[in-house]
Amino acid sequence: MKIGFIGLGIMGKPMAKNLIKTGHQLVVFDINEESVRELENEGALAVSSAKEVAEESSVIITMLPNSPHVKKAVCEENGVLEGAKSGSILIDMSSIAPTASQEIAHACLAKGVKMLDAPVSGGEPKAVDGTLSIMVGGQKEDFEANKELLLCMGASAVYCGAVGAGNTTKLANQIIVALNIAAVAEAFTLASKSGVDPQLVFEAICGGLAGSTVMNAKIQMMIKKNYKPGFKVDLHVKDLLNAMDTADKTKIPLPLTEQVMKMLQDLQENGFGSDDHSALARYYEKISGTSI
Numbered sequence: 666m667k668i669g670f671i672g673l674g675i676m677g678k679p680m681a682k683n684l685i686k687t688g689h690q691l692v693v694f695d696i697n698e699e700s701v702r703e704l705e706n707e708g709a710l711a712v713s714s715a716k717e718v719a720e721e722s723s724v725i726i727t728m729l730p731n732s733p734h735v736k737k738a739v740c741e742e743n744g745v746l747e748g749a750k751s752g753s754i755l756i757d758m759s760s761i762a763p764t765a766s767q768e769i770a771h772a773c774l775a776k777g778v779k780m781l782d783a784p785v786s787g788g789e790p791k792a793v794d795g796t797l798s799i800m801v802g803g804q805k806e807d808f809e810a811n812k813e814l815l816l817c818m819g820a821s822a823v824y825c826g827a828v829g830a831g832n833t834t835k836l837a838n839q840i841i842v843a844l845n846i847a848a849v850a851e852a853f854t855l856a857s858k859s860g861v862d863p864q865l866v867f868e869a870i871c872g873g874l875a876g877s878t879v880m881n882a883k884i885q886m887m888i889k890k891n892y893k894p895g896f897k898v899d900l901h902v903k904d905l906l907n908a909m910d911t912a913d914k915t916k917i918p919l920p921l922t923e924q925v926m927k928m929l930q931d932l933q934e935n936g937f938g939s940d941d942h943s944a945l946a947r948y949y950e951k952i953s954g955t956s957i
């Protein structure tokens with residue numbers, strides 16, 4: 666059985682390669698031909714549309730930037746649903762709005778196609794290692810039937826609930842990460858302005874309640890002012906906009922998320938959209954005149 670894979674970017678390319686390494690036959694498509702050729706050289710069958718991917722496979726994975734890209738690749742002309750056979754399954758691993766996942770699942774259902782939303786956390790290094798954390802929404806039996814396949818790309822795959830629940834979980838993840846980075850940047854700016862060595866602050870507090878995976882991963886980047894991504898400011902703004910949109914539909918306020926999103930948007934406006942999200946420290950540098 667061939668596995669279809671659409672979207673061979675920073676994340677999709679290593680994920681697809683891991684599927685090949687674990688013995689799967691892949692049929693691939695991306696609008697970027699260079700990426701398609703790279704996978705073809707690894708043994709994948711290259712085709713020239715999402716529709717053809719769906720014609721050639723019964724499990725179709727998408728790893729695309731945001732909701733409009735997934736809707737285009739799945740629901741529009743030459744998309745997955747024009748080629749998919751009834752009984753096929755779409756596994757969308759992109760981070761998109763939960764409501765968009767539900768809309769796409771609805772369109773799939775009308776064609777007899779099942780769908781899981783299965784976004785990931787872990788970034789490029791874990792995509793390469795095949796140790797992503799995968800959070801999944803959809804029918805439980807579809808999750809169980811495809812769990813082994815997901816674990817060719819991840820260290821864990823957790824069933825979170827009905828379709829959209831995977832992306833709701835991912836939004837929670839992205840809120841916690843963004844707010845944690847902002848808290849680290851804010852606290853270390855205060856310590857630096859007060860004349861305390863940030864490295865010593867880190868060593869003193871990392872083992873206590875303030876310690877976090879985010880602080881461990883990001884503080885050295887802030888101290889060294891090395892904002893090479895990692896995870897780009899642009900992508901985090903996309904995720905927080907999806908969180909705000911979801912909050913709006915759910916009718917709850919997200920005051921902290923809104924505040925940090927504005928800081929990230931300020932970075933975008935100042936030309937730092939392609940920096941790592943730890944560049945939130947730049948925002949504090951701007952408003953305080955002090956660098957960590």
Ligand code: NAD
Nearest residue numbers: 672673674675676677695696697729730734759760788789
């Ligand atoms: P990317 O921009 O590197 O890759 C996206 C790929 O999709 C590109 O190769 C692009 O050419 C292709 N594409 C766009 N529209 C297409 C279409 N209509 N048909 C076929 N191909 C199309 O993005 P990425 O970093 O790989 O991220 C993908 C998703 O994973 C995003 O939702 C992102 O938020 C999420 N994510 C990224 C990271 C990370 O660290 N980069 C971590 C976790 C989750």
